[in-house]
Amino acid sequence: MAQFDVYPNPSKAQRPDIPWMVDVQSDLLSGLPTRLVMPLALRKHMPGALPRALCPAVQWKGDAMVALPHLAAAFRVKDLGIASGSLRAHASALVGALDAVISGV
Numbered sequence: 379m380a381q382f383d384v385y386p387n388p389s390k391a392q393r394p395d396i397p398w399m400v401d402v403q404s405d406l407l408s409g410l411p412t413r414l415v416m417p418l419a420l421r422k423h424m425p426g427a428l429p430r431a432l433c434p435a436v437q438w439k440g441d442a443m444v445a446l447p448h449l450a451a452a453f454r455v456k457d458l459g460i461a462s463g464s465l466r467a468h469a470s471a472l473v474g475a476l477d478a479v480i481s482g483v
Contacts, residue, residue: 379408379413379455379461380401380405380464381401381402381403382401382402382465382466382468382472383400383401383461383463383464384398384399384400384401384418384438384461384463384464384465385398385399385401385415385459385460385461385462386398386399386459386462387399387417388453388458388459392417394423395420395423396417396418396419396446398417398438398439398443398462399415399416399417399418399453400415400445400465400472401413401414401415401458401461402414402415402416402447402450402472402473403415410455411454411455411456412452412454412455413452413458414452415450415451415452416445416446416447416449416450416472416475416476417445417446417450418436418438418443418444418445418446419444420441420442420443420444421435421441421442421444422442431474431475431478432447432448432475433445433446433475434468434471434472434474434475436465436468438463438465439462445468445475447472447476447478450476450479
């Protein structure tokens, strides 16, 4: 597991709207049994006006997605399964979005 790896949402009930989760936890904490993940929702299921600094847009598997840092949560490593790829190219926007949740900046 690595920071910014993307996993299918373990919650089958949420998958139609939030099909993916991105791992935002530092690799320095890889020994923990959980990872902090940020939901990636399909853009078409989200309201039109979202603050871009809080909810950055990303493309994933051909879909327009929106990161939802205010819904970040810890998931057990064993429940995340196998990574489908990485959003490391969007690291700055994802970390900035978490910072907006924590510090309001």
